[in-house]
Amino acid sequence: MSLTNDSPEVAAAAAKTASFTLASLPASARNEALEAIHAALTASKDEILAANARDLELAQKAAADGMLSQALVSRLDLGKKGKFEDMLQGILDVRDLEDPVGKVSLRTKLDDNLNLERVSCPIGVLLIIFEARPEVIANIASLAIKSGNAAILKGGKESTESFIAISKVISSALSTTQVPNSAIQLVITRDAILQLLSQDRSIDLVIPRGSNELVRYIKENTKIPVLGHADGLCSIYLTASADKEKAAVAIVDSKTSYPAACNSVETLLVQDKALDTIFPSVAAALAQKGVTLRVDATSKAALAAASTAFPDGTVVDATPEDFDTEHLSLTLAVKTVSSVEEAILHINTHGSHHTDSIFTSDGAEAEHFMNQVDSAGVYWNASTRLADGMRYGFGTEVGISTNKIHSRGPVGLDGLTIYKYKIRGDYQPTAQYGEGEGKRPWKHERLAF
């Protein structure tokens, strides 16, 4: 890793050149680099925490002046119990994942001594733009090296001292390995983001890790593909045939287990037939957990008619905007629909194509919902909070994508690879192949791999 004051253009070109070398390193060399980083960060803990303390001091002043949120200050703190150790363990976890590079996914005999092979390879150069959390450097550097990609890291200004300290340690560790120094670069030039976003000849993929605003800004300002999601507006469609008790538990989990997460539910669609049967007890369970329900007229009437009493302020009238809002808090919009078709249409129109679930005992209805809802995750009787790389069993995730191409949903190491086609031949001229007299036919035999 190098800590660069080079112009974004120079840094990106250097990363590109380094990416060619990195792409042909064997897994053992990439894993050794991860071990070297792990050992160096372990040895330099005190020095890094001292730098982090300087960042924290400035941030706490800014927070006291109302310039920074307390949540950001908290994310900045590397000294919190277990955080540094988790960062170190994360490096070893990534090392232990299966090598995503060099996997053959197709092998075809085109003719005698003429074989086609499709093999996974790194994408090239990643640009990672992130906000406060300094441990992300180690995390991202590990994922990039493991997948054979060069990476340019641009962090938020609040963690500059921590970034510099970590980056120096990683840099000196990498200099003992086969990974080229400019394969991982930390850009600390201020205001470099727009210039980096214009390096579409050198940078192949942008991965933003931060707020919706950061992601939207990046998508608006680059021609480079962006992997990620801006919004997480997830919905659950509750039908009359759902299990009454279990549905309440799963909806409470989807809403309250981490309300600020992108995979928390924001809209509850209630089948009209469920208004008087299941819905009141679901609403009561939510209210008991402190959730404010923003209800349409029909669902409001159903709650008024029910025997349950709701505390003041927990049931309020929804506005149309509520159904297009990612609340990221203990607020849930509730809308009545008459059919699965209406639910699908609402989700495809107002949702963010992230994760949506149907609660029903009717399997055919569930399959129809899962086929027609245009989202990365489509669930049947399952909490939207399942949308997560660790929970899916991917070991780690780069982020969650709502893109319609390349990678969708929680993105693991595979999402940082593409493939190339290799052909090994014996100089055969292509003009000799074809159909008809005097032409040689293609063999096109699928080979094992």
Added chain:
Amino acid sequence: MSLTNDSPEVAAAAAKTASFTLASLPASARNEALEAIHAALTASKDEILAANARDLELAQKAAADGMLSQALVSRLDLGKKGKFEDMLQGILDVRDLEDPVGKVSLRTKLDDNLNLERVSCPIGVLLIIFEARPEVIANIASLAIKSGNAAILKGGKESTESFIAISKVISSALSTTQVPNSAIQLVITRDAILQLLSQDRSIDLVIPRGSNELVRYIKENTKIPVLGHADGLCSIYLTASADKEKAAVAIVDSKTSYPAACNSVETLLVQDKALDTIFPSVAAALAQKGVTLRVDATSKAALAAASTAFPDGTVVDATPEDFDTEHLSLTLAVKTVSSVEEAILHINTHGSHHTDSIFTSDGAEAEHFMNQVDSAGVYWNASTRLADGMRYGFGTEVGISTNKIHSRGPVGLDGLTIYKYKIRGDYQPTAQYGEGEGKRPWKHERLAF
């Protein structure tokens, strides 16, 4: 298919809605639609050729006035021997391809009664922008329907009458099937391209089929992902250990079998040690086929020293621009390099990441080249002209992509799909899972599929 005068925004939104229905049709319904289109086009051949003749007449006048190229007029002609029949056969060929939708690529048991599945699905709405060839409508409509995608087609103005005739036939054929009418729309509004390119909420992928200029214009003017390639600047690196006779045959094939194709070789890199051994006979074979060699000083000297006499004008001095130019003609730039490293660096810097080949008898050198060259196709002793979906055995191709994400190289039906994650559960709250006391561990068992 509908022939629409709707605004691009209305057309795109209608296509989006239709795409949800199309996405859940079984393969049998999609194949039946292809058969209906095939039957209808067969029955309407005379009517379509009459419309095509009107386009041709106008085009021939324009060509006589020097406003259109004769090549374009030729591409426009659907009445050429076998062309209509090839178009019809193409529809049945697409029908017979394996269904790309609904393929499971991962199945994991997260817990008892909680299963994750990754299943392929259509991308959504494709926008296909193409130039003169009217048979592309049938081809693209088939590929879109087979892969479950809605498509908006925008053709060049030269083939308007043919487009309208074909589109009416396909539209009435589709009305007898389960494919919604607005799933395939032909936009004939003039100057609609920029408006279509701004419909990033409804359109998921743009596929241009036409000249470099068309592709570049589209990439510059949209935020929607574009699948394809602008340039095809392919290189061959000829080393001293290559087979002398076979290398000449394969280089002649790469250059002359279809010089206007994107996969033709444009730059020959010659190892210095090969200048006096293999290169003169390769150059002679090329010159004999009418190829003009644009040579650097060193390779020029080697040819002067060789015994072969070259006809006037077949060996000329290269300019620096020649090594960044896709000549698309019987012109080949020749540059001397001293090593495989220099060849790799030249290709990664000056090439278009399309297809590049090394000619050598050294396997280790070939593997190094194939790993480090950053192109969709990397070949060893093989003609660059192999880069083609039909030749790869994919049956058909949408185009050739030099993108670094999603699909790379010749793109078949798979490139028109993405996946979604389905979870089928029993309302389990996620908060119960994790490590530590009282927590339930994830099972994460890989299941067969």
